[in-house]
Amino acid sequence: MPQGYDFIIIGGGSAGSAIAARLSEDPSARVLLLEAGGSDRHPFFHLPAGFAKMTKGIGSWGWSTTPQKAMKHKVFNYTQAKVIGGGSAINAQIYTRGAAQDYDEWRQMGCDGWSFEEVLPYFKKSEDNDTYDGRYHCKGGPLGVSMPAAPLPICDAFIEAAGQLGIPKTTDVNGEKQDGAGYYQLTQKKARRSSAAMAFLGQAKGRSNLTVRMKAQVKRILVEHGCAKGVEMADGTKITADREVILSSGAIGSPRLLQLSGIGPADHLRSLGIDVVYDQPNVGENLQDHLDLYSICEVTGPHTYDRYAKLHMSALAALQYVFTRKGPVASSLFETGGFWYADENARSPDIQMHLGLGTGIEAGVEAMPNGGVTLNACHLRPRSRGSVRLQSANPKDMPLIDPNYLSDPYDLEMSIRGLKLVQEILAQSALSNFIFAERLPGPEVKTDEDYFDFICVHSKTSHHCAGTCRMGNDEAAVLDPRLRFNGLDGLRVADASVMPTVNSSNTNATSIMIGEKAADMIKQDQGMPL
Template identity: 75%
Template structure:
């Protein structure tokens, strides 16, 4: 084996970056961060509007789902980040935490220490909020959290339109209440993306006890006598961990590598010719994701950012950003949205909106030649459960990703209700001066069967996958509430795969919180002083 480390972190995404930054605060702890992707030097990773390029392939593994049998065999592009910072380096920078009840539900499932009051201090610890410093928000943390700098007048018209259908304005959806429409705060600092890598890794690269290796793909975990002792790289190099191996590959990457290591459902692994190291059937089960639907309206004039797709306007947009940090380059393009109810009896909002200040922003979404806006909706608490499985023992092969969208009829009904609500909002009088006509779904979509046919063609992932290495106190759970692997020593899983149920919002902020909380638990277990 090559040089040993105290901690090996597999995956430099949101949670893995936090672990690297926090554990290396102790100069006596030798920390190795292994990231299969490359660097984030490309300016597109740092410009807020660079998100529009990300779901189309930049910094991505390029994976798709298997055909979705409950959606007329639709295949979804399933963007998974392949760059330092992970999803936080390529997402729309929307800073949402979920609903307080999401975490209290985890606690009620037996996951002590994961209730809302338990995790709130870690959200606050991470934040350097440019607006709030109160019970719900913090300042001085590594992660830039900012108000959007480039909204458009149509955003205020959207707020007024939502009020027409009874949805109030909410100035802080991460505060006391989640209900209402809002400007989202964004993971930005000084109108540049504040990815987890930029917040936790880049400022600490000078530390002699932190080693960061990019383009470093792990082939398998090394297990000796019931303990994970290190990793083997794809080139055969073996690296030893004297304290713990920390898996932070995300809801797709973590179960994938575990299975490649012979850790997972024994029968399935044997069918692929993989020697079983540890039988754990729940690995790769319980996949949850938010299915994103969208309503697209054509505008009467240049009221969105669509015109900046043309070369001359794009040059002007770049100049605006350089001079004043304003304009379309400064926009995440989805900084307006909110939370409301498809089911009026739901315990908290079950629909999330994202107002896209343009069309064709994400892969597979239609563009309007004369310009338009896109109002997305996603049902936040899906009952459907999917899987992540290997298609072969070859680590170069893409995994079989099956979100199993709309398997549960409730998901289908609530998703369609959410889409109808977006249509209702966009049809209100405050938007009449802006909107020429609804183009998708359009007037020909009338019955629920019509809506189902429409969403089987026009929908996408919200990029909120979770749950595939479920935390719990039962024997079947993959990790316990301290995130230690249930059955093997020396291994923790620290990423969104540990969520028992997906939270009711975007998931990046929660991944950072999980990394912060795990760091303190690891420090406490090994006598390292918590920051």
């Protein structure tokens, strides 16, 4: 006989962990959280600097994109989390929400209830902020949000250098105004990572009505007579959901599972031999992501954390962390940055910068043998749109991930402007005592054609994919604004895939907010106490 629950949540990432914890606050609700990945017990998931290991294979599926047609067929490593906590367990812990205008535009696009003033309470609800409180922040929530524990002098020099170009210093990019350069707050508590699983599921641990299963691969969502009734697992086990199935597997995983379940573009599914359960052409469409470009400079001395790459220095760093909670192990390695303009007519900053306290931190990025610093820039509101499709009916096969980077010429122009901006910052006198020489792009890159050639080799994803199951009030929308699947009962999607447009920053905080808001909407629709 199938096992039964009230709610089945597929995916224990940023949104799914929040939803599971919030729904299980009602002791009468039987909640099952299914996570295809494994446990987060390994120390790398808890130590802030463990991020450097994450894009190189630990805790990820090892997926990549299709060759990018507008970028000379470059193939990108595309890190997708394979661990409880999802992206929040392997990211650089940067806590940013985007611009208020992002959410107001969602509302203008027909997403009732998603304006900035309406989502702000859900951002605050999660927070346990070690510095700020008031209109924009809160203390006492499950998610640790903290100032960096181990900044370096080069960070302050970067902020000063940005100021020399007219970029003001900011103390809170999540406050009244996003513009400026400064320190990011991080999803950390007491110099340890605070992932969604650590924060939300940690508080919910021990509730008898919450079951969390890891290494639990869902084969398909079960639909009967137009209503989601449960799931079938990879081993053939069937589990029923008396109230709702909530899909929270991310902007790649959610459309992938829907299509494996026969829910998606009918012609594509039939071509793979998958029985069509519901024809929804826009499942997997509208993929958006931030393309990340970078400039790398060699430094004049031990000003970054590159020197700790050697074994004896790594041991010293470990001891420093154990006894002081300071040093490179306490650092996310990307703690400073800011928001500014490539397009002077943009309605809010359209470039985000991340100062990397070393080189070769992420997969595919070059390392400087004598030590260096990396300054990333990404264009925040890309016009290019891609897709997520299946390459076969086999759930073990990697999906066809096509961000379609730079297919819109505007994105290329703004991206190049952003790269030139970070080069200018690194060349300012405030950094002259720290910077020895620019190594990438280097002096030989001069024309826009040179920059394009450079970008086609030296670029990466910002890990901010979104939009593949977008909500809206139009006929083409996959979901309604309450995140219910249009055309099927008993099924919701709640993760970064629901965004009609990607928010103008890192996406983790927004995904958690979506989980918080989804939980309240589910409780309201099901007559549960809030």
